[in-house]
Amino acid sequence: MPExxxxxxxxxxxxxxxxxxxxxxxxQRRADLRFPFPERFxxxxxxxxxxTLTRRAKYLVGEVEGGERLLxxxxxxxxxxxxxxxxxxxxxxxxxxxFHHETGLGATHDHVVFHMARDATRDARGQGxxxxxxxxxxxxxxxxxxxxAEAEFTMHKMIAxxxxxxxxxxxxxxxxxxAAAGRTSDLxxxxxxxRVIAGLGNIYVSEALFRAGLSPHRLSGSLADRRGRPTxxxxxxxxxxxxxLTDAIxxxxxxxxxxAHTDGSLGYFQHAFxxxxxxxxxxxxxxxxxxxxxxxxxxxxxxxxxxxxx
DNA sequence: CGCATCCCCTGCCTGC
DNA sequence: TGCAGGCAGGGGATGC
Numbered sequence: 001m002p003e004x005x006x007x008x009x010x011x012x013x014x015x016x017x018x019x020x021x022x023x024x025x026x027x028q029r030r031a032d033l034r035f036p037f038p039e040r041f042x043x044x045x046x047x048x049x050x051x052t053l054t055r056r057a058k059y060l061v062g063e064v065e066g067g068e069r070l071l072x073x074x075x076x077x078x079x080x081x082x083x084x085x086x087x088x089x090x091x092x093x094x095x096x097x098x099f100h101h102e103t104g105l106g107a108t109h110d111h112v113v114f115h116m117a118r119d120a121t122r123d124a125r126g127q128g129x130x131x132x133x134x135x136x137x138x139x140x141x142x143x144x145x146x147x148x149a150e151a152e153f154t155m156h157k158m159i160a161x162x163x164x165x166x167x168x169x170x171x172x173x174x175x176x177x178x179a180a181a182g183r184t185s186d187l188x189x190x191x192x193x194x195r196v197i198a199g200l201g202n203i204y205v206s207e208a209l210f211r212a213g214l215s216p217h218r219l220s221g222s223l224a225d226r227r228g229r230p231t232x233x234x235x236x237x238x239x240x241x242x243x244x245l246t247d248a249i250x251x252x253x254x255x256x257x258x259x260a261h262t263d264g265s266l267g268y269f270q271h272a273f274x275x276x277x278x279x280x281x282x283x284x285x286x287x288x289x290x291x292x293x294x295x296x297x298x299x300x301x302x303x304x305x306x307x308x309x310x
Numbered sequence: 311c312g313c314a315t316c317c318c319c320t321g322c323c324t325g326c
Numbered sequence: 327t328g329c330a331g332g333c334a335g336g337g338g339a340t341g342c
Contacts, residue, residue, distance in 0.1 A: 002335060003335060006335075034338090074336080075319095139319075141320080142336055185313075201335055256334075299315070301334090313342090314340105323332090
């Protein structure tokens with residue numbers, strides 16, 4: 001699934017077509033994804049304008065006119081696709097069938113469709129507003145959409161416990177050391193904990209640890225000295241996390257299986273992976289003769305070089 | 311509190 | 327060729 005860079009890329013793809021536009025029609029094609037949809041989900045969106053769309057951790061957060069926030073998560077396989085509305089005659093003529101020409105995906109797992117329109121937009125002949133179709137496709141259905149009242153948003157259980165944004169100024173070595181001090185968990189589990197750093201996932205944790213030259217199996221408490229001050233490792237790790245996320249966003253994220261941009265194009269940061277999914281490959285670090293090894297931590301694959309990651 | 315384990319679900323790849 | 331098993335970017339619930 002999308003980690004922070006992928007969700008950020010999706011957010012940047014959706015914002016231009018969704019922000020300021022109105023939900024003209026919403027299709028909710030099943031009762032639940034990971035969780036049941038909110039009560040009257042469709043009715044609470046239709047007719048309302050989307051005021052803002054931002055990312056928090058791996059969530060998309062939309063501010064809906066009328067005092068509610070639309071919280072969306074892509075799970076492992078969620079994908080948004082933006083396309084101009086298909087003219088009714090083409091559908092009626094059966095020219096499209098169960099297939100998206102933009103993405104090559106079957107429509108079987110299209111669970112939600114937003115039809116958006118801008119009030120002031122008219123086509124060349126002035127015949128009504130131009131609408132855009134935004135389709136949410138999610139084969140595994142680990143994603144979800146929730147509507148939360150504005151006043152309750154920051155206290156909501158999915159938001160309240162989230163840690164620091166790793167690309168914000170609040171994320172630095174002092175913060176990291178304080179959070180890690182005394183912890184006995186291993187470094188990988190620590191970095192995956194969304195209550196500490198919000199947005200890292202399995203790929204970018206492995207990649208950041210490689211860049212920092214740190215073993216994923218190292219004690220997370222070793223990011224702090226006895227007084228809770230940051231060690232040099234913490235300094236290196238902060239830089240590595242920032243850099244890998246920044247590079248990945250610049251590359252439009254990583255495409256492994258399901259992920260794509262909202263226009264159907266693909267991210268290409270997967271070509272820049274140094275360790276992730278590279279078991280058995282020689283370590284790419286200059287001067288290191290090690291080999292990339294796969295291990296399992298908390299039931300999930302970890303990739304690291306045993307030679308230069310200590 | 312922290313931590314491991316299992317679960318949710320579908321699709322794809324591997325090996326027999 | 328078919329089929330079983332393992333694995334996949336997520337997080338939540340549970341039990342210790």
